[in-house]
Amino acid sequence: MLAYPFTPPIPSRKAAPMSTFLDAMKRATRATRDGNPLDATRVIRDALSGASAQDVQGAPVDDFDGVTIEGQAAPASEASKAAENGAIAPMLSQTYRGKAGARDYRLFLPPQAPEGVRGLVLMLHGCTQDPDDFARGTAMNDIAAREGLIVAYPHQMAQHNPNGCWNWFDPANQRRGSGEAAILAGLAQEVAQVHGVPHGAVFAAGLSAGGAMAAILGAEYADVFSAVGIHSGLAAGSAQDVGSAFAAMKGKGRSAAPVNTPAADHARVMVVHGRRDRTVVPSNGTQIYDSMDRSFHDAVQQREKEKTPGLARKRLVRPDATVVAEHWEITGLGHAWSGGNVAGSFTAPLKPGASEGFVRFFLNPKA
Numbered sequence: 001m002l003a004y005p006f007t008p009p010i011p012s013r014k015a016a017p018m019s020t021f022l023d024a025m026k027r028a029t030r031a032t033r034d035g036n037p038l039d040a041t042r043v044i045r046d047a048l049s050g051a052s053a054q055d056v057q058g059a060p061v062d063d064f065d066g067v068t069i070e071g072q073a074a075p076a077s078e079a080s081k082a083a084e085n086g087a088i089a090p091m092l093s094q095t096y097r098g099k100a101g102a103r104d105y106r107l108f109l110p111p112q113a114p115e116g117v118r119g120l121v122l123m124l125h126g127c128t129q130d131p132d133d134f135a136r137g138t139a140m141n142d143i144a145a146r147e148g149l150i151v152a153y154p155h156q157m158a159q160h161n162p163n164g165c166w167n168w169f170d171p172a173n174q175r176r177g178s179g180e181a182a183i184l185a186g187l188a189q190e191v192a193q194v195h196g197v198p199h200g201a202v203f204a205a206g207l208s209a210g211g212a213m214a215a216i217l218g219a220e221y222a223d224v225f226s227a228v229g230i231h232s233g234l235a236a237g238s239a240q241d242v243g244s245a246f247a248a249m250k251g252k253g254r255s256a257a258p259v260n261t262p263a264a265d266h267a268r269v270m271v272v273h274g275r276r277d278r279t280v281v282p283s284n285g286t287q288i289y290d291s292m293d294r295s296f297h298d299a300v301q302q303r304e305k306e307k308t309p310g311l312a313r314k315r316l317v318r319p320d321a322t323v324v325a326e327h328w329e330i331t332g333l334g335h336a337w338s339g340g341n342v343a344g345s346f347t348a349p350l351k352p353g354a355s356e357g358f359v360r361f362f363l364n365p366k367a
Contacts, residue, residue, distance in 0.1 A: 124210030137344020274333025
């Protein structure tokens with residue numbers, strides 16, 4: 001689903017012929033570029049013919065449409081109400097150009113910030129998504145308007161990856177000073193400088209392939225991003241090519257190395273992962289958290305008793321009360337943005353709100 005690093009795995013023998021399937025992927029990509037992500041998912045589903053979504057996607061069928069519906073609808077939040085009809089807050093269309101390359105992006109500026117801008121969040125969409133779709137699905141702009149945050153949504157277009165995925169599995173994009181990591185860090189720095197974002201208040205969050213790229217930014221650009229949110233993603237350096245990417249997504253990749261040393265600068269990390277995620281299995285989220293635990297020897301692990309049904313939450317807290325890592329594992333959640341809005345693709349509206357959780361984690365580093 002969202003985390004495809006390059007092209008989909010070969011369908012089972014019950015699926016449509018590969019030529020038909022690839023043609024469908026091209027049509028789905030065009031639909032996504034045209035701003036119709038739901039049409040894209042329908043095209044892909046039709047191409048599966050007799051195969052189930054799980055045969056090809058590695059994800060439960062109920063998550064394939066981008067929505068997980070369980071029980072009666074929960075009361076809608078203000079952010080959810082604002083996006084019920086698919087509308088999103090007005091955003092600017094911008095382009096960043098740097099030494100490593102260029103990317104278009106959408107930019108949300110909070111309409112009212114009486115105390116000034118509090119920070120910047122770089123939001124990295126998953127495969128087959130685009131900035132507007134991701135903004136609708138996460139409802140991040142509504143939270144940002146309330147909290148005085150700028151939000152930037154870089155666009156990974158088909159010319160850079162056929163499925164619009166961030167190329168997190170390519171070593172050229174995993175190192176400081178090169179590739180997509182350098183482009184995204186440069187983009188964030190430029191926006192922060194132009195709009196007067198306070199020092200230490202630049203953050204990144206992403207879903208799936210976007211989450212994997214956020215992990216790289218946290219590891220390589222801690223001087224730019226003070227905290228990152230990784231939703232259904234993978235650890236930095238967990239793959240070196242397309243083959244190892246698929247293995248890592250299934251939990252068969254290399255173990256994540258500790259994040260340098262406790263004394264080294266590293267972005268604070270919050271991980272959100274669904275226990276039913278079969279596209280990027282939950283062990284990937286655990287691996288990220290455990291690498292932080294191994295690195296920050298002075299941090300104490302705190303487990304929270306389940307206050308929110310289905311949410312298991314634990315944190316690593318240093319002696320100065322700084323939370324260096326937080327991990328959410330959510331019962332019944334597949335490969336979808338937890339608490340997202342049905343107006344966007346790959347969302348699970350009735351689950352705990354990842355967007356609210358990330359913003360809280362970003363803005364409140366102390367326990």
